[in-house]
Amino acid sequence: MSNLDRQAALSVCGGRGFVVAEPVRELLSPRRVQLGESTVVRRLLPNLGRRMVGAWAFVDHYGPDDIADEPGMQVPPHPHMGLQTVSWLHDGEVLHRDSTGGLATIRPRELGLMTSGRAISHSEESPKPHARFLQGAQLWVALPDEHRNVEPHFQHHTDLPTVTAPGLSATVILGELAGAASPGTTYTPIVGADLALTSGAELNLPLDPDFEYAVLAMSGEAHVDGVPVLPGSMLYLGCGRTELPLRAESDAGLVLLGGEPFEEEIVMWWNFVGRSHEEIEHARTDWMTGSRFGEVKGYDGGPLAAPELPPVALKPRGRVR
Template sequence: MSNLDTAPVPTRCGGAHGPGPVRELHPGKEVPLGESTVVRRLLPNLGRRTVGAWCFVDHYGPDDITDEPGMQVPPHPHMGLQTVSWLHAGEVLHRDSLGSLQTVRPRELGLMTSGHAIAHSEESPRTHSSVLHGAQLWVALPGGRRHGPAAFEHHTDLPVVTGGGGLRATVILGTLDGATSPGTVHTPLTGADVALAAGTDARLPLEEDFEYAALSMAGSCTVDGVPLGPGAMLYLGTGRRELPVRADTDAAFMLLGGTPFEERLVMWWNFVGRSHEEIAQARADWNDGTRFGEVRGYDGPRLTAPALPPTVLRPRGRTR
């Protein structure tokens, strides 16, 4: 997953305790991704940069790509983060500089840990489904792991939590209600895809010291009394032991959470770092063709890192 903005603004995040229970509704900002995909960017947004260690959230589709190439994101670099690919419909072909080649399908977890440096591409296969719908997310790596080795994981068997009244939650990352994903995490975290059948009126158990957000994926539902339509994100804060959810028709949302990320970060383009100098070095290394390796097999040129902003990038807190 790449931020394709040719003039990306510096995004500084991390470093504050949770605010207690809140209800902040954030609409998505439409951003072009690759040749033919438009995404709704939910995080970072004008008021908030992180939810736990989750630091970047894009929702896309459902898009009819019957006669389109679909997702086409050329090779690009990452450092200091994990990327999470999650689909409701379609397929994404992942290639990376480790030599990984994997098609990720609906309800399968594609998890890439960049560590110090990795490069990857993402594309809809030449023969692909007619509909593309999903989310791409980043998780900031803590100081003790961000300089470590890169890795890629693909998990097809994920645990499921069920609740009375038609709730079914697939645990993507971390732990929810005692069920733990096989995906590797480096901070206390929750990521779940929650499906609600028509008529659902249920409560999800939460961790009181986690902060949470709900990203509506499909249909219309009510989360903690707030109506959510597709592509909107509701930030819920901390201090909750359960989350009431209701749906009159079939619906789905992603539950994202974790302990408030205490480290102060600088996020620019496709890098998560701690200082201007670190970001500038990563940019130079990518454009020079060093450090991040080569993605083999993608039909097209790789991305070039844009120019740095004229101001010094400084680490800041997790809210604006």
């Protein structure tokens, strides 16, 4: 669950000053980024228009990619701090290794949840052999200050609760939806849910009006609050909603992301979430000198080198540009 952009930019996110307090329909377009040797992702957060949705601070969508004759995902060991990573697949498998000894093959609609806390490193790769197609979402959750130095740990949940309605099967990834709660550990009020819609489905999904929300389109053709959302795009919805109208023009897959607006301002650069430029700089030094982040054992290859920090002063801009 990584950001391999060699031109990684420092940004300040969070704070309630720029949260949209009423319902909106703000369509976010992706930026294409190379991930590892052969995977290209569509980056939705951070975005030119918006940096966070609740505590969700990073959203990539990838696939479906035909990797029958390709190595698939190959991301060498790299560090994280101050965040949780969520691996979410619709097709294929990802083999996860981390510096705490965590080892798991994550499959479609299973939760791979890594809490970096103060420091962790991990690798991600398509196993050998692997399925023909690879498609999924890579998500980060920012940890609040009181929990961002917790012990690093990894959770793999293969049996997640579901919510059903005519034309809908919703898998609860994190948090709670319509009374069903995920077993994944959370540190802020948050929700993530995978929404599988059948063609012709039309319904209203119950929401918490205190949360801000966005919907990531994974596959198919669906209308979210009347807005057509195509695969690889995301619709920001603001706050103040008690329900969300959904209509499927074909079988469709969506991911609902939401949470209470994140009060703290965070500094995010490369694979680190901190609170100051100096903290990020210190983390980069620790990674490059082999300190603090531990060792990923079993990966066939060396670790990633961190990009250079940009030679610019950090300018806080809040949750939106």
